[in-house]
Amino acid sequence: MVELIDVLIFSALLLMIGIGGIFLNRKNLIIILLCIELILLAVNTNFIAFAYFLNDLNGQIFVFFILTVAAAEAAIGLAILLLLFRNKGSLAVDDISELKG
Amino acid sequence: MLIALPEILTLALALLVLIVDLCFEKRVWVSMSVSLLGLGAILIVLLNMADTPDQSAFYGHYQFDQVALLLKASTILLTMIAIVYAYSYLSHSAAFSETEDMFRGEYFTLIILALLGMMVLISSGSMITAYLGLEMSSLTLYGLVAWNKRHFISSEASVKYFVLGSIASGLLLYGMSLVYGATGTLLLNDITFDIQQSGNLLLFGLVFMLVGISFKLGVIPFHMWLPDVYHGAPIVVTTFLSSVAKVAMFGLLFRLWAESIEESHQQTDMMLKIIALGSIVLGNVVAIAQKNIRRLLAYSSIAHMGFVVLGVLVASEEGYSSALFYVIIYALMSLGVFALLSFFLFKNREINELEELKGLGYRYPWQGFLLLVLMFSLASIPPTAGFYAKLLVLQSVIGADLIIEAVIALIFSVIGSFYYLRVVRYMYFDKTSNNEDLTFVLSQKGWNSTDRIIMLILSGNILLLILLGIYPTPLIEWSVAAMLY
Amino acid sequence: MLAFPELFFYLFATIAVLSAVGVVVSSNPVKATLLLVLTFAACAGIWLLLRAEFLAIMLILVYVGAVMVLFLFVVMMLDINLTSLKQRVSSYLPLGVMVMLVIFAELTWVFLSDTPTSVSSDKISSENVGNTLLLGELMFTEHLYSFELAALILLVAMILALVLTLGNFNQTPSKNLDVAKQVRVSSKDRLKIIKMESEDG
Numbered sequence: 018m019v020e021l022i023d024v025l026i027f028s029a030l031l032l033m034i035g036i037g038g039i040f041l042n043r044k045n046l047i048i049i050l051l052c053i054e055l056i057l058l059a060v061n062t063n064f065i066a067f068a069y070f071l072n073d074l075n076g077q078i079f080v081f082f083i084l085t086v087a088a089a090e091a092a093i094g095l096a097i098l099l100l101l102f103r104n105k106g107s108l109a110v111d112d113i114s115e116l117k118g
Numbered sequence: 119m120l121i122a123l124p125e126i127l128t129l130a131l132a133l134l135v136l137i138v139d140l141c142f143e144k145r146v147w148v149s150m151s152v153s154l155l156g157l158g159a160i161l162i163v164l165l166n167m168a169d170t171p172d173q174s175a176f177y178g179h180y181q182f183d184q185v186a187l188l189l190k191a192s193t194i195l196l197t198m199i200a201i202v203y204a205y206s207y208l209s210h211s212a213a214f215s216e217t218e219d220m221f222r223g224e225y226f227t228l229i230i231l232a233l234l235g236m237m238v239l240i241s242s243g244s245m246i247t248a249y250l251g252l253e254m255s256s257l258t259l260y261g262l263v264a265w266n267k268r269h270f271i272s273s274e275a276s277v278k279y280f281v282l283g284s285i286a287s288g289l290l291l292y293g294m295s296l297v298y299g300a301t302g303t304l305l306l307n308d309i310t311f312d313i314q315q316s317g318n319l320l321l322f323g324l325v326f327m328l329v330g331i332s333f334k335l336g337v338i339p340f341h342m343w344l345p346d347v348y349h350g351a352p353i354v355v356t357t358f359l360s361s362v363a364k365v366a367m368f369g370l371l372f373r374l375w376a377e378s379i380e381e382s383h384q385q386t387d388m389m390l391k392i393i394a395l396g397s398i399v400l401g402n403v404v405a406i407a408q409k410n411i412r413r414l415l416a417y418s419s420i421a422h423m424g425f426v427v428l429g430v431l432v433a434s435e436e437g438y439s440s441a442l443f444y445v446i447i448y449a450l451m452s453l454g455v456f457a458l459l460s461f462f463l464f465k466n467r468e469i470n471e472l473e474e475l476k477g478l479g480y481r482y483p484w485q486g487f488l489l490l491v492l493m494f495s496l497a498s499i500p501p502t503a504g505f506y507a508k509l510l511v512l513q514s515v516i517g518a519d520l521i522i523e524a525v526i527a528l529i530f531s532v533i534g535s536f537y538y539l540r541v542v543r544y545m546y547f548d549k550t551s552n553n554e555d556l557t558f559v560l561s562q563k564g565w566n567s568t569d570r571i572i573m574l575i576l577s578g579n580i581l582l583l584i585l586l587g588i589y590p591t592p593l594i595e596w597s598v599a600a601m602l603y
Numbered sequence: 604m605l606a607f608p609e610l611f612f613y614l615f616a617t618i619a620v621l622s623a624v625g626v627v628v629s630s631n632p633v634k635a636t637l638l639l640v641l642t643f644a645a646c647a648g649i650w651l652l653l654r655a656e657f658l659a660i661m662l663i664l665v666y667v668g669a670v671m672v673l674f675l676f677v678v679m680m681l682d683i684n685l686t687s688l689k690q691r692v693s694s695y696l697p698l699g700v701m702v703m704l705v706i707f708a709e710l711t712w713v714f715l716s717d718t719p720t721s722v723s724s725d726k727i728s729s730e731n732v733g734n735t736l737l738l739g740e741l742m743f744t745e746h747l748y749s750f751e752l753a754a755l756i757l758l759v760a761m762i763l764a765l766v767l768t769l770g771n772f773n774q775t776p777s778k779n780l781d782v783a784k785q786v787r788v789s790s791k792d793r794l795k796i797i798k799m800e801s802e803d804g
Contacts, residue, residue: 122748129751129755136762176747176748177744177745177746179746179749224762224766227762228759228762228763231755231758231759231762238752246746246749247749247752250749250752250753250756251752253756254752254755254756254759257756257760257763258763260763261759261763261766261767264767267767317716318712318713318716319714322709322710322713
């Protein structure tokens with residue numbers, strides 16, 4: 018039997034890797050977007066684990082909606098990234114410091 | 119199901135405006151008028167539902183109560199006013215070639231969809247609907263901040279807002295997953311945090327949720343996005359973002375946090391205290407050093423939201439209703455100030471620096487007076503509505519025996535009134551230069567009738583602050599009545 | 604000896620965590636995206652173990668198949684100058700890792716102290732009634748409201764993606780260009796045949 022705590026620790030690991038990745042890769046916008054997806058993956062795994070162990074299907078329904086919203090978010094994020102790239106010519110975050118602090 | 123009629127009608131209106139914009143592409147005023155009339159109809163429908171008793175629909179995922187009614191009515195009204203300002207600003211900016219592609223009908227569709235998301239959020243009964251409403255409004259706002267496609271500062275602000283906002287949503291969701299694991303239900307009414315019974319899992323979940331909520335509200339320590347977004351976004355979007363979105367985020371705070379914590383809030387009080395007092399202190403202190411007026415207003419909004427959290431900290435009916443009143447008054451002030459600033463041009467571009475406002479009081483007396491009223495209201499000087507709002511919050515804080523917090527809040531907001539009065543000084547008391555670079559857009563080519571109407575609405579918006587300062591009783595009574603369970 | 608579910612769980616979990624670390628560490632965005640795809644695939648396996656069959660398949664089909672492919676397209680289209688992005692701010696590394704470890708330790712402590720134990724899982728998916736059917740029943744009765752909202756969110760994403768990126772960008776648009784009119788043109792508008800007498804040549 019897969020224990021609940023194993024899955025929870027696994028998704029906490031993914032969450033930490035995602036947050037750490039954002040922290041470490043602040044200059045690289047694409048990696049930041051990928052780390053946001055990692056955080057959402059951790060959340061989804063959490064919901065599915067709780068749905069299994071609480072014998073309640075609502076957790077899986079929530080995952081459904083989170084996947085939908087994450088797809089929409091990825092689309093909008095990439096559109097905005099594209100706009101930034103067109104305006105600036107590069108994605109190096111060093112160039113993105115017109116707005117200070 | 120018909121209890122959700124306002125939301126259904128808003129959805130229909132958004133789709134209608136989308137189609138209307140497709141047919142009347144060049145004539146943007148058609149989309150604007152359709153959206154305005156539609157929102158007016160929805161407001162009337164909503165106010166007709168004022169007598170229906172509190173109920174929930176859609177298996178508990180939708181909640182209707184008086185708080186939701188008041189918040190939704192104020193967001194719809196504020197959005198209507200914001201649409202009028204936006205149309206005027208966009209049509210005037212269409213004269214410049216860099217900004218002519220901002221003047222599109224899709225702007226109004228997106229505003230209505232953002233409003234729909236906020237309405238869903240305000241009357242959400244479960245974590246799913248709260249998250250979906252929050253995301254719908256947030257995604258629309260991320261896109262709207264980037265509306266000025268040709269100017270890089272707009273895209274940059276949008277990227278920052280998007281990244282930080284998505285992280286916050288992710289953390290909010292993680293908190294929701296832990297709460298779901300601890301309680302086994304998604305409905306907000308069933309989540310009660312009891313100090314003795316509930317375990318650590320629920321507490322941790324609520325803490326993660328608070329992190330996400332405080333980001334969206336724009337308070338310490340997650341305030342980093344505010345100055346950049348207020349500065350970089352087109353000023354019409356800042357108008358919408360700083361007024362209507364704040365009211366909706368108060369709804370988020372109220373639904374997800376306040377209703378869950380209810381009785382046993384002693385454990386989480388320390389967190390809210392740090393957030394509230396930190397925002398008031400930092401917002402007021404850092405704003406003094408700002409030279410850019412939009413950043414100044416961003417930091418001041420951090421301080422004002424700190425007051426709202428202070429009201430929520432006092433977890434009683436008095437506290438919640440004072441916070442509700444405060445956020446509505448703040449939204450009105452914010453709408454007025456950004457709209458007024460959006461109609462000024464300095465050397466034919468938007469106003470950015472404080473010093474560009476020199477001599478405003480003499481060149482345009484009426485507008486100067488309006489800005490004076492706004493600054494007094496933001497600084498909470500009587501007899502404006504801002505004074506009353508702060509008074510109510512401080513009264514409830516003192517009533518809950520949190521004297522030290524009230525004193526700190528008061529001291530720092532008095533310190534903070536310095537920078538508001540500095541604006542007044544620049545307007546009236548700076549006789550060194552006759553600032554001819556400053557022009558008021560609406561009177562440039564002579565007053566035509568639409569410009570007169572907009573000036574009238576703007577004046578009404580701002581003078582309402584004086585009116586509510588002298589006679590705030592109706593709104594106060596409505597907020598208090600809304601909070602009586 | 605580990606039973607099969609646990610063996611597979613640890614296998615998938617290891618693959619997922621290792622490729623997640625690879626996403627964070629790699630400097631090449633294309634490699635990072637592909638490693639994220641691997642993470643999703645491993646997680647889909649874990650979800651299958653947790654009786655979330657429909658969602659596991661949907662993760663692969665929709666999320667990896669559509670969203671990650673979109674990511675890859677944009678990454679490859681943007682033609683990023685890779686060398687300038689290879690700088691890593693390594694001075695933040697110890698502090699960041701420490702903060703992350705502290706939060707992770709706290710979370711583990713919370714999980715160890717109180718978590719529910721598993722009982723049965725017949726409401727989620729059983730042999731007679733599949734996961735998909737149960738999901739469908741719940742979705743279209745109780746969660747109908749959220750379902751419609753999710754559709755609207757996709758509409759918002761579509762409108763924004765189009766409005767933000769579509770349009771003539773660096774060229775000044777020709778104001779006389781009306782594509783519909785151009786398509787409706789017929790030969791009569793463009794060609795005129797004139798009968799001329801042949802000249803003596």
